[in-house]
Amino acid sequence: MTYHNPPVTPRKSATFDDYTLSEIRRAAQTGIYDIRGAGAKRRVPHFDDLLFLGASISRYPLEGYRERCSTSVTLGTRFAKKPIELKIPITIAGMSFGALSAHAKDALGRGASLAGTSTTTGDGGMTPEERGQSKTLVYQYLPSRYGMNPDDLRKADAIEVVVGQGAKPGGGGMLLGQKISDRVAEMRNLPKGIDQRSACRHPDWTGPDDLEIKIHELREITDWEKPIYVKVGATRPYYDTALAVKAGADVVVLDGMQGGTAATQEVFIENVGLPTLAAIRPAVQALQDLGMHRKVQLIVSGGIRNGADVAKALALGADAVAIGVAALVAIGDNDPALEAEYAKLGTTAGAYDDWHEGRDPAGITTQDVALMQRLDPVKAGRRLANYLKVMTLELQTVARACGHNDIHNLEPEDLCALTIEAAAMARVPLAGTNWIPGVTQGGL
């Protein structure tokens, strides 16, 4: 007798999901690991897992649109003769000319300047357009030293020594040959069309003791005028922050794993580093232990999307935040209006991340002249300024609701967490309790 198995709904594996299966097939077909742009796409504990408590009987709120709530921030007060004054605590993260088109860099500069904040160069040097359009420009000092020269160093308003970034802590960069135009090749002093590797370590210093001497050299070259930032990918934030302070940093930039990159291996982006939420408190703890909180400023980046995220980062102890991916979206990246063109590239709006291939229909992550022309830097800059303005209003709304007349008065006591994981990482109580896992014993 034949046994007939009754029909059931086909069941796909949670472990071997559709994406995983497609990646196995892709690897088997090509023999090459996947490279892409942007940051971690996996779900990790994030600012969404925190809520503000708001004012109540024990605290009174401030009136929206009436009572002042300051948003300005000063960066580089420790050693620099000329600290940076920003109107808002939201800066534009480092992104290179090369990875981005000249029009995109132009737009970022315009938007940041309109909003009263800073933008940052990237791995490829400073372009005249970017310097011209950016009221306040931070110049990155990277392992590759592409485009590095003392004249641009002196033109900068601050210098950011990049040790690592959240998308790939411990990794270098790669700009694939198809994006190496004549101009990019000239700025980087390499032949056109070849893959350009950006080293993962600096060529002339190793370790915190050397970093201190390197920072000293940069200060001597620039006559101690410029704030010097040290940017690290979030891995060991307590120790990295402490060592950056010891090495003489004015500002520490801490980038979580959701922070974007122009191009890195998928395995790196998704599996190395800490979520932004988990990195802030250890870094702040290091600053507090050294008596340097608010004296050495902390900029947090990686997955900042709206004013609430900014408020949460500040409440956990940051002085400012930086945005990269969100700024690109504001100027037109992954716009559904371009869906037909994304479809031709085998993707969809919202998922396009092959930024390294240089075929971006939005004209942002490309060096193709025809594509680049699609981006109007003036209009795109305006969109970025609008977005920054909205984030700032949202930030002020939350701060006033918590009773603060300065966004830097936000504090961990303003927060609770929706999950045990987020409570442990952010060191704030689980909602409805006074339990901070790893800190308190719990109870109501």
Place this chain on the structure above:
Amino acid sequence: MQRPNIRTVDLSKTTLRELNQELHTLNSSTDGAWEILNARGFHAVAVGVDAPVSIDVRGSVGYYCAGMNKQAAVTVHGSAGPGIAENMMSGSVRITGDASQYAGATGRGGLLVIEGNASSRCGVSMKGIDIVVRGNIGHMSAFMAQSGNLVVLGDAGDALGDSIYEARLFVRGSVKSLGADCIEKEMREEHHTALAALLERAGITDVKTSEFKRYGSARKLYNFNIDNADAY
């Protein structure tokens, strides 16, 4: 006896910050000679200078002496710590003694002459600088070297020219090993001519270009190819 027209700065009496700030007031129309006494291993001596002056540093220096130099002719009468003439743009730097790690790192132009030996990673990531070393150089020298020339009258250590791009390497002595994608190349007439010019600029007259071998990129790793994965 102090010669006229020489500005002498004694680092036992003047701070390094004062020295560098004064040097930064000079510009392209400024010439003259400077003498820096009691260098005593200070880091960042005469960094960021942008003027056609001569600077004689008496004593050994620490890290990054003459960093990002433009136009100036700096001579260290002693030895140099790590990163001598890092990211030099133009001008010249001469070390009468030995140089530590990363000599001439990421240099973009100018001439670096080391009369003694240079340690590891000499010329790392060089981007147009010319480096002439009378003695030996250490391991991983000219790592990721992009352009410029590295001339070594002595021997080279392990992994010379690893991941090299378009820089040219001339070594008179032995090479312990070559790094990934670095190969020995033919010394054609144009290379003898270029090498002779480099030696002349460095003031070296007691060796012949025929005594050198040339090394450079095999250009096999310029674009990622999975079949080359074992080379990385």
